[in-house]
Amino acid sequence: MTVTDPHAPALRLEGVRKVYPMADGEVVALERADLTVDRGEIVALVGPSGSGKTTLCSIAGGILRASGGTIVVGGDDISGYSPKQLTAFRRRAVGFVFQTVNLVPFLTARENLLVVDEIGARTGAPARARADQLLEELGLADRAKNLPSQLSGGQRQRVAIGRALMNDPTLVLFDEPTSALDSKLGRQVMELIRSEMTARGIAAIVVTHDERITAFADRTVHISDGVLDA
Ligand SMILES: Nc1ncnc2c1ncn2[C@@H]1O[C@H](COP(=O)(O)OP(=O)(O)OP(=O)(O)O)[C@@H](O)[C@H]1O
């Protein structure tokens, strides 16, 4: 098991490239991306559709292998990790909140949080205590036994945030977390992300098309045709 350096930035990308091979030629989705995100920092990632935002998040979170470059998360260089090492890394160090919330439909809110720890390090009573603490902080204590279909859109979004925080990650990747929400709920979700990240010293990248959302970030990075403006 890798010991992560507590003083290293949450994320460091250096010269990261991603090329998708296609039958009729290749798609360059990311071109020599350099990006450093400090511990506890929230970076908004803004760019048009198809510019490479999801690709960048997927690579930073170890879901997708880069075609080249260096990816260091919390001092942990994952660039050369095998699929098995990447799986362990993801459980240990990152959280994901996708646009389509992806909760398990037949599990309650609380069980959706506990799923993470059944496959992760913490199990049993400590996991249940952690899930209950998060649900409380997210204002969902009285909805813990509801199925996703019995929750509002914003509540489902908060369950997904809770699930992403279950493993005390170094970095949480939000891919358009507010796009399905109206502007009031979107603002509430962003305020929640802001306070949770600050309280826990967790870094985040928040992908958004919505420039209003960037007000909640420490910094905004623009991406266009796979090129970061940083
Ligand atoms: N699996 C894939 N195979 C081939 N090309 C892909 C694949 N995934 C993405 N692409 C291409 O890579 C580019 C970047 O895609 P990506 O999904 O990162 O964009 P995005 O900025 O997240 O867009 P959106 O805002 O629409 O979600 C696009 O041109 C896309 O068509």
Ligand SMILES: [Mg+2]
């Ligand atoms: Mg995307």
